[in-house]
Amino acid sequence: MGKIEAKLHELGIELPAPTPWPAHLPLIPAVRVGNLIWLSGKTSKMTGKVGRDVTVEQGYEAAKECAIGLIATLRDELGDLDKVKRIVKLLSMVNSTDTLTQQPQVAHGCSDLLVAVWGEHGRHARSAVGMASLPGDATVEVELIAEVD
Amino acid sequence: MGKIEAKLHELGIELPAPTPWPAHLPLIPAVRVGNLIWLSGKTSKMTGKVGRDVTVEQGYEAAKECAIGLIATLRDELGDLDKVKRIVKLLSMVNSTDTLTQQPQVAHGCSDLLVAVWGEHGRHARSAVGMASLPGDATVEVELIAEVD
């Protein structure tokens, strides 16, 4: 078991099993160029708008869901999570009412888990912002760039 | 005629002629660093919000417009579209009501054309999300990163 896999186990995080990607889709989960990998936006299964349908605390859990999905994509793409050198950048998009001001508190749900897993190498640049709406009414969608070995 | 230009011809896609970029603007259509090129967001000429003024199907056509504009920018910047090695990442921003859930179905209008043109090398990472509003009330705006030779 790799170091990061062991850390996930220690944190009680179980990654979803790899699932075949629908071949008809024009997009793919990730594209790597050199030592950088761009991941497609991962939406939470939790639905509803923060500030109206779900609380900031629930939104935090939705963002954590996104982190788990993103980590699973990194595992599926790289084969071994120890190949992730560092998390570079997140765009954390929160399904928001037009008066929500706490997008960072929601987005921390994803960011905190990445730091719990990768430590200092998990700390990243980030924007956390309010979207008018998201696919399938997802509560949060996060896209990620990582540096890989 | 290059391979990609021939493909565009086969698909019946005509790219707009290059137009001089307004010199007073602080932004430019694209910036290249090494083998990566970042393109400025391209807005559709189609206007109106998906879910209120225009349908998802019309939004798909707006996103296709964005693809054509982005491909034209790549041609203008690189001189030859065969220099595009692969499409890396799209941020597809849909002018959305606060209840729209079908941003992916709109964004496919751009993504599908990129795949029709570049095949497997056209498949990309993507987020497709709902914006409160866009410049000039454009229906869709897409920004793109590509890998180039």
Added chain:
Amino acid sequence: MGKIEAKLHELGIELPAPTPWPAHLPLIPAVRVGNLIWLSGKTSKMTGKVGRDVTVEQGYEAAKECAIGLIATLRDELGDLDKVKRIVKLLSMVNSTDTLTQQPQVAHGCSDLLVAVWGEHGRHARSAVGMASLPGDATVEVELIAEVD
């Protein structure tokens, strides 16, 4: 005094003093990989939604605030602003009503200052788009990628 620092002085721009970054946050101001640096989104101190609480002209000033914050981050990260080779890409996010159409005119406040400081090397790829809401009700948030020596 470096060339860029002298330029800032000439423009009458005073950068804020470096402040310690809160160690408990999972995000950091910037991450560098090779010759690229990604900066976290910088929000304006000005608050309120463009098109309802603040005018486009006021929004321009809010975007200028973001530029000053981003330049300060570049100085803090790189030690010397002359190490910035060029500004690559901005995502300029405007706290917008659902009918605002002038996001570019707002975003120019950030872009114009970058060009005033770095000249041709300050011109960048950009998207300027309308967000449902932003952290702390900020009027503008801008994230930036730069190429560095």
